[in-house]
Structure formats: structure tokens, C-alpha cells
Amino acid sequence: MQAFREWVWVSMWIHFFFTPHPHPHRHSPYPVGLRNVISIANDFISKTYNRDSTYQSIIILQVVDNKINLETEIVIYRYLLDTYGTGERMTIVPQKQIDTYAKGERVTIVPQKQIVVSNEFTTGKFFVRGRKKGFIGIKECAANGKYISLVNHSSNKDIDISRWVLKQRIDSTSEIRYTIPNGTRLQQGKELRIYSKHNADLANGSAISALVQKQLVNKDVASWGVGDIIETRLLNHNGEEEASYLQSMELRKSNM
Numbered sequence: 001m002q003a004f005r006e007w008v009w010v011s012m013w014i015h016f017f018f019t020p021h022p023h024p025h026r027h028s029p030y031p032v033g034l035r036n037v038i039s040i041a042n043d044f045i046s047k048t049y050n051r052d053s054t055y056q057s058i059i060i061l062q063v064v065d066n067k068i069n070l071e072t073e074i075v076i077y078r079y080l081l082d083t084y085g086t087g088e089r090m091t092i093v094p095q096k097q098i099d100t101y102a103k104g105e106r107v108t109i110v111p112q113k114q115i116v117v118s119n120e121f122t123t124g125k126f127f128v129r130g131r132k133k134g135f136i137g138i139k140e141c142a143a144n145g146k147y148i149s150l151v152n153h154s155s156n157k158d159i160d161i162s163r164w165v166l167k168q169r170i171d172s173t174s175e176i177r178y179t180i181p182n183g184t185r186l187q188q189g190k191e192l193r194i195y196s197k198h199n200a201d202l203a204n205g206s207a208i209s210a211l212v213q214k215q216l217v218n219k220d221v222a223s224w225g226v227g228d229i230i231e232t233r234l235l236n237h238n239g240e241e242e243a244s245y246l247q248s249m250e251l252r253k254s255n256m
Contacts, residue, residue, distance in 0.1 A: 127249075129247075131243060131245075132243040135154040135157065135159060136153075136159055136234065136242050138234055138245035141232050141245055143230075147196065148166060150243075153189075155189060158185050161186050163182065164179075165177060165239075166178045167233045167235065168225065170227035173227075176221055178218045190214070192216065193214075195217050197219050232245040232246075
């Protein structure tokens with residue numbers, strides 16, 4: 001930057017002394033040479049600012065992507081601990097998430113993650129795959145059917161999700177549908193948990209309730225459901241899909 005300043009001053013004086021000026025420009029207080037130097041400097045500053053802004057945007061997106069990836073792994077570990085406890089052999093197959101672009105929109109996809117848990121009797125595989133189009137994503141669908149968790153990945157924008165619809169299908173059975181009430185706003189970086197009717201007491205008694213921005217209760221279903229394949233979709237008020245979440249569990253008996 002110091003070298004650039006020196007170049008600007010040298011160029012300024014060269015243009016000032018060697019560029020002919022019949023008279024000052026009627027619309028500018030500066031000589032022609034000085035105006036050229038100022039124009040060059042402004043162009044340089046503008047390009048530098050745009051480059052730095054783009055770089056910062058890339059860094060922010062990378063941080064958000066890493067956060068989504070980590071949250072997915074935490075969901076898998078929590079499920080395995082609840083199901084198998086400790087003392088089992090686990091094999092983790094990590095994969096990177098993918099960003100795709102369609103019609104100017106950024107779609108974040110967390111490819112299928114796989115964890116294999118086995119003992120002398122049973123081998124289990126748990127898979128999770130998530131996708132989101134905007135800032136609102138499905139963070140978790142509790143494997144025990146207690147709640148579904150949404151999260152706002154934006155760092156500076158609250159989003160109104162009134163009349164958005166959650167649809168969940170378990171093992172290709174009938175679909176569960178829940179409409180988010182009017183006046184529901186998900187704050188930036190915050191989480192929303194929607195509990196089933198039989199787990200409404202957890203909405204206020206959860207140990208992490210202080211970290212969760214808001215809790216709702218779906219009074220229409222006793223449980224969100226438990227199954228081998230759980231497909232969950234989030235649609236906005238126009239019926240467009242904003243996020244999806246697929247999780248599946250496969251159990252096999254070990255050979256004796």
C-alpha cells in the first residue's frame with residue numbers, strides 16, 4: 001500500500017507539470033493531469049474494496065458450511081449413544097457437503113453420512129442427508145419422534161416462517177403435515193424445536209431450552225414417528241421446498 005501511495009504522488013506531479021492545461025476545466029477545480037491521477041486512484045480503491053468484500057463473503061459461507069456439517073455429525077452421534085450406548089465398535093465414513101447453484105440460488109447439500117455400529121449380534125448403519133435452498137434448514141429430526149428442529153443459518157437476518165409447512169413421511173406410510181403458526185419469526189443463528197404432543201413438557205423443561213430461541217408443540221400428533229426411513233420436507237408459504245432431510249437406519253444380524 002505504501003508503494004501505491006508513492007506511485008500516486010509521483011504520477012500526480014508528472015501529470016501536473018507535463019500535461020498542457022489551457023485553463024482549468026469549467027466543471028472541475030483540478031488540472032487535467034491531477035484529475036487523471038484521482039480517477040486511477042478511485043478505480044484502484046473500488047476494485048480493492050470489491051475484492052475484499054467477495055473474499056469476506058466466501059469466508060462467511062465456509063464457516064456456515066462447516067457448522068452445518070458439524071451439526072449433522074452431532075445428530076448422528078446422539079442417536080447412536082441413545083440406541084447403542086457405549087462399548088460398541090463404530091466406523092465413521094465422513095463426506096464433504098456440496099454447494100450447487102440453480103437460477104442464481106445457492107443450494108447446500110450435506111451428502112449421505114454413514115456410521116456403522118456393530119457388536120457380536122447386530123450391525124447397524126445410520127444415514128443422514130440434508131438439503132437447504134435458503135437460510136432456513138432442518139437441523140434434526142429426533143429419531144425417537146420427540147421433535148423436529150429448524151435453524152436459521154443467517155448471521156444478520158430474522159426470517160418470518162409463518163404458514164410454512166412441515167411434511168414428514170415414515171417408511172412410505174401416510175404423511176404427517178404441520179403448519180407453522182402465524183407470527184413465527186426465526187431469529188438469526190437461532191433454533192426452533194417443534195415438539196410432538198406427548199413431549200410438550202420438554203418444550204419448557206429441556207436442559208438446553210435457554211439456548212433454543214423458541215419452542216412450539218404440534219398438538220395434532222402424539223409423536224412425529226419412528227421408523228427405518230424418515231423423510232422430512234419444509235415448504236414456504238408459496239408451497240416451494242426450502243429444505244429436506246432424509247435419515248434411515250439399517251439393522252442386520254451378524255453371522256454367528
